[in-house]
Every structure is written in structure tokens, then in C-alpha cells.
Amino acid sequence: MARLASLAFSLALALSATAASADDLAARVEPNSQVLAGNRHYAASGFPDRIVASPAADAAHGFAVRWRTDGSVQAPLLEIAPADDTPGFGPITRITASSQPLQTENGLSHHHRADVSGLEPGTLYVYRVQGKDTWSAWNQLRTAGRADQPMTFLYFGDTQNKNLSHVTRVVRAAQKAAPEANLSLFAGDLVSGGYDADDSEWGEWFAATGWLAQETMLAPAIGNHEYFEEFEDTPQERRVMARHWPATFALPGNGAEGAEKSTYWFDYQGVRFAVLDGTSAMDLGTAQAQARWLDQVLASNTQPWTIVVVHQPFYSPARGRHNPVLQEALLPVVRRHDVDLVLQGHDHTYGRRGEDGMATPQFVVSNASPKQYRLSKEALQTMSPVAEDTQLFQVLRIDPQRLHYEARTVTGKLYDAFELVRQADGSTRKVELEEGRIAPRRCLRPHAPTGRKDRCWE
Incomplete structure (x- = not known):
């Protein structure tokens, strides 16, 4: 009887959840910032x-x-x-x-x-x-150690929306999962952005990241939301970098011509990282300049591993979002220099794929934001694993012979894992690590709380 009662209670809960109305969902729509218009909670003071x-x-x-x-x-x-x-x-x-x-x-x-x-x-x-x-x-x-020493770093896809409300717990979960991490990568769209009305969003991004920004070396890629459309809907419309970006981060300043403030490279404990600006490449005509720069950066690499970071994906997992400029100008450079891993954001889903059965490069798109898109049919056919309706963070552990990758949900569940292993002949072998992974996650709602059918959450 007790078992039957438990089953009946579970069924009632399921039916109740299914019966949630559009009004119930709409009530869960939050603004990007918890600060109301006109409130100067995040105004600067004499305190740093x-x-x-x-x-x-x-x-x-x-x-x-x-x-x-x-x-x-x-x-x-x-x-x-x-x-x-x-x-x-x-x-x-x-x-x-x-x-x-x-x-x-x-x-x-x-x-x-x-x-x-x-x-x-x-x-x-x-x-x-x-x-x-x-x-x-x-x-x-x-500081980074020697190239032959193991290291751990964190990688986050877009944060962008509702940083204080929803992204905070992603960052905290990542810190708990890998307290030894000394480096953090963010794949762009840190805030929703704009020209004038986004300082409070930056304040909440810093509130969400907490001491991670102060006690790990933080390497961000710029996203399209770190730009804005000047003279929008006029013949003079153009894409312009928002003023917060160059004022907020102290980047190395060794970037590509025309994208000096948003592209850069650095060496960290056996890995050469090259950070690209996809928005500038596609909208401001710097794709070829970035390709030449990337070619030089990767050709001079003496580190055992190579990782490229860019906001917009080479292969998009979301519906209707393709980036042919990146594929034509920059992807050949990635292939030519045997890049091991490409870390990306932008598409508010999760997806991983390689190319033509090769171990490398592995292309990953992830999302830490509560904004959730839907997967394309192509992604379902070419990527594995994939995910919708899921906030994630990634932990990577690297030594000269092995790159270990894990994607975990915000509650700490293992979603994806693999290793790249250097062979005696210098080649690389990919090992899928499937034990402990949870089942694939899809969005079961017909539309977002705002009513948009192309999204799962706003």
C-alpha cells in the first residue's frame, strides 16, 4: 500500500507539473539585472x-x-x-x-x-x-608552472543573462568541482550589453564571478554582446566595441591587426591559448588579418598543446546559426596547425564534434547562461553529446601526455567527458569516457516563458 501511495503521489506531481500554465511560466521571466532602472547600486566609489x-x-x-x-x-x-x-x-x-x-x-x-x-x-x-x-x-x-607540470583550468560558455540570479551558482559549482584551478576561460557574451545601460550588468557579472576573477588568471573572449549597433536601422549603421571591454580587462595586447583590443595569445603551463574575435572577423572585415595572425601564433608554438577560444562557433549546434566567414578564413588555419581543442559559446546549447573521424581538433560549444536555445537537426546528426535546457561548466586537466575534459551540469552531474592522449609516435588518440554520464537532456517545453518557440528559456 505504501508503494502504491508513493506512486500515486509521484503521478500527481507529474500531472501537476504538466499542467503548468503559460502564465505560470511567464511569471518566471526575470530581467537581466536585479537593479531597477535609475538605481545606482553599482556606482563606483573610493573603494576598489x-x-x-x-x-x-x-x-x-x-x-x-x-x-x-x-x-x-x-x-x-x-x-x-x-x-x-x-x-x-x-x-x-x-x-x-x-x-x-x-x-x-x-x-x-x-x-x-x-x-x-x-x-x-x-x-x-x-x-x-x-x-x-x-x-x-x-x-x-x-603564476603558471613549467610546461611539464599538470594544470587545471575552468571553461565557461556564455554567461550573459541574469548573471547575479542564475550564473552565480554555475561559477560556485565550478569552483567547488575544481578548487585547484588557477586559470578561467570565458567564451564571450559575458553580459547582455549595450552602449549606455549595461554598467549594472557588469556589476552583477563581477558579483557572480566573485573571487574567481581575482584569484585565478581570467582569460575572456569577446562576444557579439560586447559590441553594439551604432546608428541602428540607418544607412550609417555599424558595429562598435562597447566601451566596457577595453576598460574592464587587462589583456596581453599582442593581437591581430584591426582587432588588437580583442584578440590575444598566451602560454600557460604547456598550452598555447589563442583567443579570437568572431564578431570583428564577420562584421568588421578582420577575418583575413586574424587568420594571418593566428597562423603566426600557432606556427611559433613550442607548447605541447594548443587551444583556440572564440565566441561564435565554427560549427553551430543551434537552429539557423551558421558562420561561413569563420569557416572559410580561420578554420583552415586551425586544421593546418593541428589545434587540439576549440572552445566556443554563442549558441546557448551544448554540442561537441570532431572532423572526419579525427581525434583533433575537438570543437565544443557550451552555455552557462539561463538563456537556452534549441538544437538544429544538423547538430543532432553531427554532434555527440548535445544538450538543451542545461547550464554547464567545464573542467580541464592537462599534462604533457593527456588532456582530460569534463562538462558538468550546474548541479555537478557529469554530462560529457573525453581524453586526448599523445601516442609514442606523436599522434593523438581520443578516448571517450562514458561511465557516469547522465542521459542526454532536451527541452520538453513547447516554448519559452515569453512564448518564443525557438527558445527553451529566455
Whole structure:
């Protein structure tokens, strides 16, 4: 009887869930920001905030830091010292930052950059940044180790929407899954964006990422939502980089001609990372310049592994979204230089594929955002695994002989896993790791809460 009662209760719950009305779903539609229009909760002050560290080209010996204050602070200091078990660590080195102003809906802010070099590989440092008569907390950050040492890093697809409300738990889950990670990659569309009204969204992105931005080296790709349409719906319409991007991140500055602020490369513990700008390639005519640059960056690579990061996918898993410019200009370079892995975002689904049965490159699209699209028929035929209606993060563990990849759901379930293994003859073998994976996930709703049938969630 108890078992029958349990079954009846489960059936009632299922029927209740099925009977959820469109009004019930619509009530769950949230704005991108929890801050109401006109509220200046994220206005800058004399206290330093939005602190983010990014790798130098040689991440074993340096990194750079961006942070924000109000307009009263110019050319503040960064202090750095080798970490110790005592609060009396030292010696302390002081670096004077450069500063640039940014005017937003939250008022005037100054964004500061300090570049740190001459550090020891694989070494834990403490650093803090200055505000107006005050300092940030001391943050701990480890430089990249030698190429023959194993390392762990995190990879996130788009965050973009409802960062504070929904993305926070993705970042926290990733940190819990891989507390040893010292590097974090974001595949673009960090915020929904715009020209003037997006400073609060950036504030919530930093609130969601928390100390991850301060205590791992964070390497972002730029997405189309970090651009905006100037003179929209006029003959003068053009794509323009939003002002937050160059003010927010301290990138290496070694990018392609015409995309110097949004493309870059760096070496991190046995991996050469090359970060592309798909929006500039497709909309601003820099595809060939980026291809020439990528060719040079990959040709000079001496690291055991190569990873390319770009927002828009070479192969799209979502319906009606193809990027032929990337395929024609940049994909041949990826193939020619035997890139191992391509990490992408943009399409708000999950999908992985190779090419022609080859182990490499493996192309991955993932999504950390609550915005969820639907898979295309082509993706269902050419990619495996795929997912809809799922927020994910990725953990990668790499040593000179093995690249281990895991995609996990926001609740920690294993969704995808494989390894790339270097053979004695220099070739690469792909090993699928299927044990422990959960079943494929699809969107079972006929439409998003807003009524859009081409999406699962907004």
C-alpha cells in the first residue's frame, strides 16, 4: 500500500507539473539585472572593486590586473609580494597603475591597470590594489608552472543573462568541482550589453564571478554582446566595441591587426591559448588579418598543446546559426596547425564534434547562461553529446601526455567527458569516457516563458 501511495503521489506531481500554465511560466521571466532602472547600486566609489587578473603572454612570469574606483582616484598602486603563512610577508613591490575614465549610467568611474612581470613560475603571490585612502583585500594568485607540470583550468560558455540570479551558482559549482584551478576561460557574451545601460550588468557579472576573477588568471573572449549597433536601422549603421571591454580587462595586447583590443595569445603551463574575435572577423572585415595572425601564433608554438577560444562557433549546434566567414578564413588555419581543442559559446546549447573521424581538433560549444536555445537537426546528426535546457561548466586537466575534459551540469552531474592522449609516435588518440554520464537532456517545453518557440528559456 505504501508503494502504491508513493506512486500515486509521484503521478500527481507529474500531472501537476504538466499542467503548468503559460502564465505560470511567464511569471518566471526575470530581467537581466536585479537593479531597477535609475538605481545606482553599482556606482563606483573610493573603494576598489571589479578586480580581475589576466595572464601575460608568458603567464609563468607575469599577469596584469584591472580594477575600478570613482573619479577621485588616478594612478593608484598595486602591491605584490610572495605569499607566506604569516601576515608579515615581504618584500612588497609597488607598481603604479595607468587609469582611464568611463562614463556610464552609474556615473563617472576610473578603470586602472597594473602590469606585473619578473615573477617566478608556479609561485603563489599576494597582491592588493589601492583606492581612495584605502586598499582591497590581499588576493592570492599563482603564476603558471613549467610546461611539464599538470594544470587545471575552468571553461565557461556564455554567461550573459541574469548573471547575479542564475550564473552565480554555475561559477560556485565550478569552483567547488575544481578548487585547484588557477586559470578561467570565458567564451564571450559575458553580459547582455549595450552602449549606455549595461554598467549594472557588469556589476552583477563581477558579483557572480566573485573571487574567481581575482584569484585565478581570467582569460575572456569577446562576444557579439560586447559590441553594439551604432546608428541602428540607418544607412550609417555599424558595429562598435562597447566601451566596457577595453576598460574592464587587462589583456596581453599582442593581437591581430584591426582587432588588437580583442584578440590575444598566451602560454600557460604547456598550452598555447589563442583567443579570437568572431564578431570583428564577420562584421568588421578582420577575418583575413586574424587568420594571418593566428597562423603566426600557432606556427611559433613550442607548447605541447594548443587551444583556440572564440565566441561564435565554427560549427553551430543551434537552429539557423551558421558562420561561413569563420569557416572559410580561420578554420583552415586551425586544421593546418593541428589545434587540439576549440572552445566556443554563442549558441546557448551544448554540442561537441570532431572532423572526419579525427581525434583533433575537438570543437565544443557550451552555455552557462539561463538563456537556452534549441538544437538544429544538423547538430543532432553531427554532434555527440548535445544538450538543451542545461547550464554547464567545464573542467580541464592537462599534462604533457593527456588532456582530460569534463562538462558538468550546474548541479555537478557529469554530462560529457573525453581524453586526448599523445601516442609514442606523436599522434593523438581520443578516448571517450562514458561511465557516469547522465542521459542526454532536451527541452520538453513547447516554448519559452515569453512564448518564443525557438527558445527553451529566455
